[in-house]
Amino acid sequence: MLHQLGNFVAPKSNTDLPASWIDDHNRLVSEVSDRYQQIGRTVRIEDENRVEIISKSGVKVVGQPDILVEEVLSGPEKSRGIIVEAKTGRQRSKDRLQVMLYMMMTNAARSISGISNMPDGQLVYKDGTVLDIPFTEITDDFKKSVSRLLGIVALAEPPDPRPSGYCRFCKFLDICPSAEQEGHSIIDETDDF
Numbered sequence: 001m002l003h004q005l006g007n008f009v010a011p012k013s014n015t016d017l018p019a020s021w022i023d024d025h026n027r028l029v030s031e032v033s034d035r036y037q038q039i040g041r042t043v044r045i046e047d048e049n050r051v052e053i054i055s056k057s058g059v060k061v062v063g064q065p066d067i068l069v070e071e072v073l074s075g076p077e078k079s080r081g082i083i084v085e086a087k088t089g090r091q092r093s094k095d096r097l098q099v100m101l102y103m104m105m106t107n108a109a110r111s112i113s114g115i116s117n118m119p120d121g122q123l124v125y126k127d128g129t130v131l132d133i134p135f136t137e138i139t140d141d142f143k144k145s146v147s148r149l150l151g152i153v154a155l156a157e158p159p160d161p162r163p164s165g166y167c168r169f170c171k172f173l174d175i176c177p178s179a180e181q182e183g184h185s186i187i188d189e190t191d192d193f
């Protein structure tokens with residue numbers, strides 16, 4: 001239920017986004033794509049990279065990396081593919097997770113050409129910051145965590161919420177009936193000091 005509401009409030013298409021954001025984002029995607037093409041790499045952008053995967057638990061997961069740099073399988077330029085996300089805003093921890101999911105999905109998707117091994121990942125921010133995410137970060141533990149999460153999404157009934165002090169940081173706080181019932185206070189007591 002909360003998940004459905006969450007999806008409902010999230011932007012679903014470019015028409016939900018401010019024009020200035022779209023312009024900035026397109027410019028950044030174009031700049032990064034040009035950089036890779038100038039060093040001879042084959043690049044695909046946005047719509048060409050749409051991935052739809054059905055998980056083991058039957059959940060459809062859809063993703064669309066901004067930029068997919070195809071791998072080079074032989075020769076002196078032999079290189080892994082790279083999944084690049086262009087970010088016009090400030091750095092957020094979930095950016096890294098998004099790219100890691102795309103890395104995993106593009107590696108699993110048979111419909112995506114140019115990626116036959118786990119790709120590397122990269123976050124490029126408007127301020128020039130570049131964060132590399134090596135393919136080795138897609139560990140078995142990470143895959144198991146994603147699998148567990150999708151297993152929860154697939155449940156017929158959502159799991160019982162576990163309200164805690166962390167509810168104050170939850171984006172569903174305003175719509176979560178459990179949080180309201182528990183009436184969480186943002187004031188904690190401590191014996192430490």
Ligand code: SF4
Nearest residue numbers: 161163167170176179
């Ligand atoms: S407000 Fe609390 S109980 Fe409700 S979904 Fe968020 S973390 Fe869970």
